[in-house]
Amino acid sequence: MTVSTSAHEAAVNAPGVSRESRVRSVFRVTCGNFLEMYDFTVYGYYAAAIASTFFPTGNEFASLMLALSVFGAGFLMRPIGALVLGAYIDHHGRRKGLILSLVLMAIGTACVAFVPGYASIGLIAPAIVLFGRLLQGFSAGVELGGVSVYLSEIATKGNRGFYCSWQSASQQVAVVFAASLGVLLNHLIPAADMNSWGWRIPFVVGCLIVPFLLYVRRSLRETDEFAARRHRPGMAEIARSMVQHSRLIVAGMGLVIMTTASFYLITAYTPTFGKVVLKLSSLDSLLVTVCVGISNFIWLPVAGAVSDRIGRRPVLLVCTVVAILTAYPAMQWMVAQPSFGRLLIVELWLSLLYAWYNGAMIVALTELMPVEVRTTGFSMAYSLATMVGGFTPAIATWLIHTTGDKASPGAWMAFAALCGVVATLVLYRSPQSRERYKAA
Template identity: 40%
Template sequence: MAAEHFDKGIRTGMPPAGPGSRRAVIAATIGNLLETYDFAVYGFFAITISKLFFPAENDTAALLLTVGTFGVGFFMRPIGAVILGSMADHKGRKFTLSVTILLMALGTAMIGLAPTYDSIGLWAPAIIVVARLIQGFSAGGEIGTATAFMVEHAPAGRRGLFASFQQASQACALLLGSLVGVAVTGLLSQEALESWGWRVPFLLGLLIGPVGFYIRAKTGETGEFIQAASQRKESALSEALRLHKRSIVIGFGITVTWTVCTYFFLVYMPTYAVRELALPQSTAFLANSISLAIILVLAPMFGALSDRIGRRPLLLWPAIAIALLTYPLLAFLTGSPGTGSLIAFQAIFAVLIAAFTGTAPSAIAEICPPAVRSTGTSIAYNLAVTIFGGFAPFIATWLIASTGSSLSPAAYVTAAVTLGTTLVFLLHPARLETAARVEASGTALFSRMTRR
């Protein structure tokens, strides 16, 4: 049944992109920009935060507490997915996106203004934990709702392109955080960085909140939501869990690869480069910035390509390449650490990640019908992020500490990507066919192939 909805609305003669469609992309991506920026900055400055808020007997214990707190926010994401995702399918995408951006700004302010452990003792890490929980709850409803918003505003045959800005905005946010990290660590002394400099990236993020709220408040609701809401017979949550469980599992599998690659290769790598490769923090941020710029440019290109050749090949082959290349390339990097090798390592994976994640948002959103699109997408995405992505930095740090091998995180990345890909293509490979191909052919043969 969900397979039929994968292409619904694509052959209905929707108008070409106009100002409303472009405004919808901006409205959706600016909130995602703030969300990802906040999460990224916390990860990038994990070492500094560990010293100021989580003092421990040794640096590894302090860092584990810090990245563990990074993961704590992810416990709230499934709750946010259920509550805010359902809200978006009942009250509207626009209303819910306004709520999520306000909550995200609140969490950012709490971290950026929090007194340190030396000032208020255990209350300091408590404030950080509460802020991360608020951010996690907000994030639980942000990506699913924003993706539904963009897909439903997209013109005919361009859903892959429009939804790819979801990943492009994440790359932009990570790049922005990384560049701010380069500037702060490069211009300030270590003493100034630990005294006040680390707060600058968080306080800069607060500037995005009011702008995003204003733009979202001025953007119209989607026609697909209005039509689906008028025909609703039961709650979005009960309908999603009763009729679309397989679609949720497929979305979960897609997100496993998406989130593990994002949080290991793009968020954790600066910390890995400093601790395991003994490279300067500014070098780590520079290499990370280059890889993020690659994704920012290529993700929309691959999203547009998926509208032409299909979602399936761009979800399959990059994932296989990542699974096969992670260990040997990480071994090369640890054997020959340096600026050039780090840039080459991250650039290779940036291209592969761009191909996969530029396609993933539209693929997830299209397998759920409009009536439960935000709920189903939010649940699928956030369950995978919570289980596999949010704790990726923690697991990588723990694996290295436990095994004594800086190559041990490769096993986690490879296993997670293999699991995600297997789930997707064993459950229902035909559902990942291209919207453009259906639009072009419209044949009964394809309808029989995708309907189970």
Template identity: 55%
Template structure:
């Protein structure tokens, strides 16, 4: 009997290899997301031409956000699939959908070539990416949690977020090289009315990476914890459980909001903020973003490891509290007399907040959602945070600055996220321990 059980529940041969294979799909997701934000101005001209630069930029960030609204749908549909069929197969499916969206955006002709069809096609590509992204983070986080060693769950899950920083780093390097080595906006003219626009080159690189990521994902082992489950829920049971645990999902969303808003501010929006608002050079904005990716990568596992030792609650409350009292003053100091050094200092502060908080938050979410529908509820909580707040950050920041005339006003958006995080953490961990219990729902 014991031998049969051992055969049915294999151990992960190499946890480092498993981490690399599991997180590879995150690379493609964040690589594309960052490029869309970094080249927002160029993409706006290609697909959303307008005499008003701000209106054109808002249209671009609007499409970016609309794609994110597909995240909750993807979290429920694909999350239910992963909770029923398995982590390995589910992660391969999500990568396939993400790859299609990437190719669509990379090769879509410009508005000058096919008119209104161009922004429609780009929107469809973003919707596919958002649908896949809705469960990618949750699926990978759950996978890492289920292969983690005892007492190190926060540390293991933190590599989900750290892997995204590698994508930001590579994308920033590509953008920097192109901006310095290739003059003008077009490399050569044969694709649509904008030729081979410089912004397309990194997207083409992303397309070339897809086969490598597929190979890595196909070699994933299923997690022992999933194989050990005596019963896997049906789709109807998954949906019923998600509804029954709506309170945990909402609290999880509130905890994740500070992660998503800070992340999209320091990565996707920072290049636009540096160039269009602070009037710094493209090279300066890219260099800051590149350094942020490096420090994000470092702080994530640090946050996860610290929370494994001292608990999730103290870390969550400390970072959220610091963000609440420093976000606006730091940005006000930066915009009063913008320099590369000041921008770097402020972004390093936000990077510390994001990385430490994110590394802790991922472990928190895995632990508070019900085990039998872990992927669905985790993904739904994070997808709602990303869709309603995180990916809305570039749009909200642009809108706040335009409406208020205060270049530091995005700080209010980050402060709001911090308040929600504090309320949720205090609610979940009342009295120093988890006070909100999940409910298992099984069909009769």
């Protein structure tokens, strides 16, 4: 038996549930989301240095592809983490599962931060880095879903999109923080030292903030909606439900591909793209990434709030169609005459498309999933999509190397947007389904 919608609304709108307590709950739950995205982002920022430290092959392209492939390998573990940890959260509660995911993420970060390089311990070094990335991927498989579901269950009536948007907004804080730290380090540490050992500093910083984040998340309350639920499915029941709703999960995966491909293109890949492909300075590329993170942070809550008013479907369709039409031409314009200004303009444009789409998409995905297995279903769809979109830095690098077209990453984003269009039309194919998935 599940809690009714009216019961949920009564709980979250109760007089004793103050606005201040909801703000605190949003902060507590999204703090782990910050660490997860911070770790993934700094790996992308310093991929070239990581490549030379752990994957020296004598060929710059081959080393970079190995480093980016290990970056992508973390996403291969996400579906497993979604199923195992998602089932744990759906059975034992949102709070316990989110604490566990944070601990696992911290261990993975430490593996990358402190392991000696290939020159010191040989193949053991890249093996430990790969293990750390796989552990981070396993943890991240449920982090986004757990946070999004928690926010949807504490949201006030008519504001679910706005609340859920803070899951992604917290990631943008991580992007800005990581890029700003990179800018500072570029001022303080010579480039040769950054490539040799300075790139480890951001990972060490990530480890140092773990105790604070763990303290904050331990004070998280269980959601009223989950606490009121009498039936809490076990692993076997959840697994059967995943098979039963496989079509819904695949469609949800298509919905998320646009988010993951565009996000990793404009954040994790930007420093490498600006430095290696456009031949701009590391400082220029990191400054652009800071601006992208700020742009995302501003637009995500706006988009979530707008989708609460006009529905998810119009926002999703407009953003994906515009991305199909403009992503590649914008990249062509940028690479024709590479400069800080053109990189900034194009990245901010792609940021606008990503943020408006994602602001509506996250809440739409929580509304699509059956309440009994909401965390697992959301996490499975999201994790399967990141197995595609998470390889965006590697795919973009391969496309440029193979085709010789520096604008080809724009074609990859356009393809991801096409997946979003198809998924949106499938999921909202009838008036009944559109009504069902409208904001509560």
